[in-house]
Amino acid sequence: MTVYVKGVVFEGVDFDDPNSWKLDAYVARGGYAALKKILQTGMTQDEIIAEMKASSLRGRGGAGFPTGLKWSFMPRNFPGQKYLVCNTDEGEPGTFKDLDIIVNNPHALIEGMIIGGFAMGITVGYNYIHGEVFEAYERFEAALEEARAAGFLGDNILGTDFCFQLHGHHGYGAYICGEETALLESLEGKKGQPRFKPPFPASFGLYGKPTTINNTETFASVPYIIREGGQKFLELGKPNNGGTKLFSISGHVNRPGNYEIPLGTPFSELLEMAGGMRGGKKLKAVIPGGSSAPVLPADIMMDCTMDYDSIAKAGSMLGSGAVIVMDETVCMVKALERLSYFYFEESCGQCTPCREGTGWLYRVVHRIEHGQGRPEDLDLLLSVGANIAGRTICALGDAAVMPVQGMLKHFRAEFEHHIEHKHCIVPGY
């Protein structure tokens, strides 16, 4: 399914070769050269962080925070245990890139984490993997064994005094654990309920110790940046949007899959790479950055380039790079009903506005979809949304509201039609 186009994470991976994920194959395509470069040429922590900053790499999990800056927040000389955590709890509807990274190129992630550990003076790391992709967890554990046996991981890496221990940890079915402090709670063996911030994980993270958390794709981009230089990575993309990025394309296209392309590539080109619209139908709308991102109608989307700034300017967000493509047959009320159910189901229940509000949103959209909507329901949705957004500990509340606001902004007429005529303008999904 995966289609590698042009990018740093999947560079050289042979998707037809079942052994391409293994250590030998990774080393043959230049793997662990970045780690060797650091340990054998005496590259300093400051130099590594400077390269990361120069690359303009922004966090690939959804928030888009500059990675080099995040790494510089870690108190390097903190006298005690610190932790490095990878967030592979990939459960944002539409996103399936990290799964493919772990299955097809796990050592890029492992090498990236080892380098991160070195740069920030951290000796222990964990990778928290979405429970539903248990086979990816097993693949990651197998890759760790290989890395340990080859001396890239563990005590005295490559004969130096640098030590770094890395372990896999799986979830077991909770979207909320993709939120980084919920993930930390879960990693501590508790319910995954987000923490108040501040304090931020950089000062109070796993087991109360300073912790840096990055996404899988972020870490997997690190070896290239160190090997080739931050500037070269930056130039692959566009200013403030350095590098290449994985886009997970799902929905009504001929070839759903992961496409690794330079940031700034026009959406129209990406759609073409994915084989165009399935069945030759007309594009109606796109959710450009995972289910939490506001939907964009076809005409706006066709003018966008795929990068953080362009999508933000269009009123949505690039998020995790999950592009959900919908054709002219999709009923937007039904689509929103399913998404609203998801947030209702996955709210952790900690904050009242989210716990109660996501249920309200779902029930109101549900009744519109089932022909029982009332004329005042659309304003009610916006009012409930306004009472959730910004009033909760974590962003799940906002994430539940943004799809509602986006749908009503661009497709209000369709909702009104539904309320008035008690059925869809279009046949269904």
Next chain:
Amino acid sequence: MLTPESLAQIDRELAKYPADQRRSATMSALRIAQVEHRWLTNELIEFVAGYIGIAPVAAYEVATFYNMFDRKPVGRHKLTVCTNLPCALSGGADAGKYLQQKLGIGYGETTADGRFTLMEGECMGACGYAPVMLLNNHSMCSHMTPDAIDKKLAELE
């Protein structure tokens, strides 16, 4: 309550965490216990808690928060279908309907012969492989068209 093999697996998980943070292995220990017994009774949860050295309620809270843990008996094969939007656009909801018809049960139900339990799932992070069905929590089945479903079910005793 658990075989020496299961206990050895739990020990391997415990070794990943600091000695004073054994609680971190709760989720994997419950997973290992569930694989052996298919679902988690209160006795099993208490046993796991005792083995790790945490209060029973701490293990119970994990067993009830995460939705891949089963607190009620399930069939020999648990099938979880993703019906979230990206999957639904590529036949996920239809796959769920087909399974309901074929098995004669609704979501959350088990066939009378105890062979299958059918569940409706949330995003599994595999939307590009839609429709997807998770078999017994750990095995992802891709492109579950009616033909593929027929074939897969025939393999399962």
